[in-house]
Each structure stands twice: as structure tokens, then as C-alpha cells.
Amino acid sequence: xxxxxxxxxxxxxxxxxxxxxxxxxxxxxxxxxxxxxxxxxxxxxxxxxxxxxxxxxxxxxxxxxxxxxxxxxxxxxxxxxxxxxxxxxxxxxxxxxxxxxxxxxxxxxxxxxxxxxxxxxxxxxxxxxxxxxxxxxxxxxxxxxxxxxxxxxxxxxxxxxxxxxxxxxxxxxxxxxxxxxxxxxxxxxxxxxxxxxxxxxxxxxxxxxxxxxxxxxxxxxxxxxxxxxxxxxxxxxxxxxxxxxxxxxxxxxxxxxxxxxxxxxxxxxxxxxxxxxxxxxxxxxxxxxxxxxxxxxxxxxxxxxxxxxxxxxxxxxxxxxxxxxxxxxxxxxxxxxxxxxxxx
Numbered sequence: 001x002x003x004x005x006x007x008x009x010x011x012x013x014x015x016x017x018x019x020x021x022x023x024x025x026x027x028x029x030x031x032x033x034x035x036x037x038x039x040x041x042x043x044x045x046x047x048x049x050x051x052x053x054x055x056x057x058x059x060x061x062x063x064x065x066x067x068x069x070x071x072x073x074x075x076x077x078x079x080x081x082x083x084x085x086x087x088x089x090x091x092x093x094x095x096x097x098x099x100x101x102x103x104x105x106x107x108x109x110x111x112x113x114x115x116x117x118x119x120x121x122x123x124x125x126x127x128x129x130x131x132x133x134x135x136x137x138x139x140x141x142x143x144x145x146x147x148x149x150x151x152x153x154x155x156x157x158x159x160x161x162x163x164x165x166x167x168x169x170x171x172x173x174x175x176x177x178x179x180x181x182x183x184x185x186x187x188x189x190x191x192x193x194x195x196x197x198x199x200x201x202x203x204x205x206x207x208x209x210x211x212x213x214x215x216x217x218x219x220x221x222x223x224x225x226x227x228x229x230x231x232x233x234x235x236x237x238x239x240x241x242x243x244x245x246x247x248x249x250x251x252x253x254x255x256x257x258x259x260x261x262x263x264x265x266x267x268x269x270x271x272x273x274x275x276x277x278x279x280x281x282x283x284x285x286x287x288x289x290x291x292x293x294x295x296x297x298x299x300x301x302x303x304x305x306x307x308x309x310x311x312x313x314x315x316x317x318x319x320x321x322x323x324x325x326x327x328x329x330x331x332x333x334x335x336x337x338x339x340x341x342x343x344x
Contacts (some may be wrong), residue, residue, distance in 0.1 A: 004038045005031070015160060015254035019180035026114055033107040036100040043092050044267040047085060049294045051275025052282075056289065059280045074342050078276055085272045097232050123147075123171075132180075132212040145171040150184060152210065160200055162190040165209065184208040228257040252315040259323035267301065270327040273334030277341045301326050 015028050058064050067077060123129055130136040140149030147169040154162040166187030171179055185207055186249040228236065240254045278293055308322035316322075 001035075001038065001042050004042055005034075030107060030114075031109050033103040033110065035333055036095060036103045037107070040092060040096045040100050040264055043088065043095075044264065044271055045294070045298060047088065047268040047269035048275050048297060049291065051272050052279040052291075052294055055276050056282050059282070061230065063252060064280055074197060074276075074280075074338075078338075081276075084274065085268055089266045089268050093261065096261045096265055101226075101230055101232050101235075105226050108227075108230070112192055135212065136287055139169075147171070150187070152181075152182075160190075162200060164189045164208070164210065167257030180212045182210040182212055231257070233258050233261065252319060253313050256309060256312040256323065257321045259312070259319040263305065263323040263327055266329055267330075269330035270334065271297070271301075273331050275334070277334060277337035279340060281337070297330065301330055304329055 013030065029279045055064070064074070064077075068074070123139060123142055125139050126152050127138070129139070134154055136153040136155070138151040138153075139147050141147065148167070150166040150169045151164075152163075152164040154164075156162060158218050164184065164187065166184035168185040170183045170185070171180060172183055184205070187204045187205060187208065189205060189208060191203045193199040193201050212335070225233070231239065236254050240251055242253070243254075273292075274297065278297075282289055282293065304326035305323070308325045312319040312322035
């Protein structure tokens with residue numbers, strides 16, 4: 001979980017706290033709401049690594065040989081663990097379907113709130129920012145709410161793109177109006193020619209207040225509803241039915257999310273099936289060996305899962321087959337190795 005949180009952005013969150021004055025409480029809420037979603041990935045990987053480590057250690061210490069000499073077969077050793085992993089799969093499905101979906105939606109809401117409370121958090125220096133409606137913004141330097149080297153582009157259909165350039169600027173939040181005011185200092189602005197609005201002329205200014213409306217962004221999160229990742233299986237099925245009645249073919253992308261939840265939840269079983277025989281046959285207790293094998297298996301699994309998801313979203317093959325293919329392949333290899341181990 002710690003490694004995943006690093007990937008999720010501990011450094012970025014520290015930057016939000018110390019450099020962009022984001023409320024620490026909101027950052028902790030972000031971390032809290034990200035845990036359930038991350039757990040759906042962490043649990044299967046943990047099962048794989050734990051299986052490799054545990055059975056690798058038992059094999060290295062000749063405990064497996066001792067048990068088999070005492071009349072305890074590999075099957076008897078694995079049965080209770082298999083039952084535990086199956087229950088864990090059911091728990092992961094409930095976690096993914098009910099808890100992670102809700103927390104992921106809450107995570108997005110908090111990100112929007114951060115953008116309103118601390119507008120500088122929505123800005124990144126050296127990149128083109130397209131988060132504000134009708135504007136593309138490029139900023140060379142950002143120091144909290146103080147900006148330097150600002151270029152603003154406003155594409156206009158059928159007309160030349162309007163450009164505003166300023167040496168400095170400052171972000172000012174007006175929460176009661178749901179706008180962020182960008183106060184520009186010392187620059188030039190393209191303005192419509194009164195005689196010919198299709199043409200623009202340069203206007204020099206000392207200060208220029210540019211309102212950036214974020215109401216649309218708030219409405220998009222709160223009114224337009226959830227993304228597929230934010231929905232439960234029931235909500236996804238209801239959405240498929242609703243869109244189908246409206247004549248919109250959205251079966252494959254939404255069904256893909258349903259089967260993705262199922263595939264991820266039961267990936268622990270596939271990893272356990274392959275982790276046990278690999279752990280025993282390696283006969284090594286070093287953690288580096290187990291982690292190395294685990295890494296190769298995870299790369300194989302994610303490659304198959306991502307490839308299957310791409311095919312499922314295009315509607316090339318049924319989502320169930322595409323998304324479960326990774327589990328079938330890894331699980332089948334595990335069963336083959338396990339049967340070979342039992343016969344040996």
C-alpha cells in the first residue's frame with residue numbers, strides 16, 4: 001500500500017500542502033478516499049507475493065517434504081488456504097463494487113473543491129492547462145497564487161485565436177460567484193475591432209482582470225453524474241438499460257467496467273493457484289527471487305488485462321471473455337503446474 005501511495009503522489013500532495021496552500025484536512029480526505037480503490041489492486045498482488053514467499057520458505061526449509069512424508073498431501077495443505085482466498089475474492093468484489101466506487105466519486109468531488117479553494121492547485125507550470133472553459137493557459141512560473149510569464153489562448157470558432165500575454169499575475173477566488181479571477185499585470189491583449197469584430201487588435205494594459213468560470217466544472221461533477229468507475233454493478237446495469245431504451249449503444253464500455261470489477265476481484269484466486277507451485281518449485285527463501293517472479297507474473301497479467309479491456313471496449317469480443325482472459329491464462333498455468341507438482 002505504501003508503494004502504491006508513492007505512485008499515487010505523496011510528493012504531489014506534499015507540494016499541494018507546502019507550495020500551494022491547500023487545506024491539510026482536504027489532503028487527508030483525499031488519502032482516505034483513495035485507500036479502498038487502491039486496495040482492489042493491492043490485495044491480489046499481496047496474495048501473489050505472500051504465496052510465493054510462504055511456500056518458497058516452506059520448500060527451502062524442507063517442511064513440504066516433511067509434511068508429505070507424514071501423509072499430508074499438497075492438496076490438504078492448500079485446501080483451507082484456497083477457501084480463505086475465495087472468501088477474500090468475495091470481499092474484494094464487495095469492496096470494489098460498493099465501497100471503492102463511492103470513495104472514487106468522493107475523491108473527484110474533493111479534487112474539484114480543492115480547485116475552488118486553492119486555484120493554484122489546478123495550475124502546473126510549464127504545461128498547457130485546459131481545465132477552464134474556453135481558455136488554454138500556459139504559465140512559466142508559479143509561486144502559490146503568484147504567477148510569472150502568462151500566456152492565455154482563447155480559440156474562437158471561425159475567428160482568429162485570441163491571445164493574452166502578461167508578465168505577472170495573481171489568482172483571486174470569488175467562491176460566492178463560483179469564479180476564479182486571474183489578475184494580469186503588464187501585458188497585451190487581443191481585442192475585437194469595433195469596425196470589424198472578425199479582426200483583432202493589440203491592446204496594452206497595466207492590469208487586466210480575467211474571470212475563469214468554474215461553474216461548468218462543478219456542474220459536470222455534481223450534476224452530470226458519475227463516471228463508470230464511480231458506479232456500482234447495479235448502477236452500471238441500470239445505465240446500460242436506460243441508454244439502450246434511448247437508442248444509445250453503450251453496452252460494451254459499461255459492461256466492460258462490470259467485468260473489470262469481477263476480474264480484478266477474482267484475480268487473487270488466479271495468483272494463488274500459480275503462486276503455490278512456483279513458490280514450492282523455486283526452493284529458495286530469498287525474498288528477491290519471490291518478488292522477481294511476482295513482478296514477471298504481474299506484468300503478464302496486466303498486459304493481458306489491458307489488452308482484453310481494449311478489445312472489450314471496441315466490442316470486438318464479449319467483455320466477459322476479454323476481461324476474464326488474464327485470470328483464465330494465469331489460473332490455467334497455475335493448475336497445470338500444481339497438478340505436475342502433485343504427481344511428482
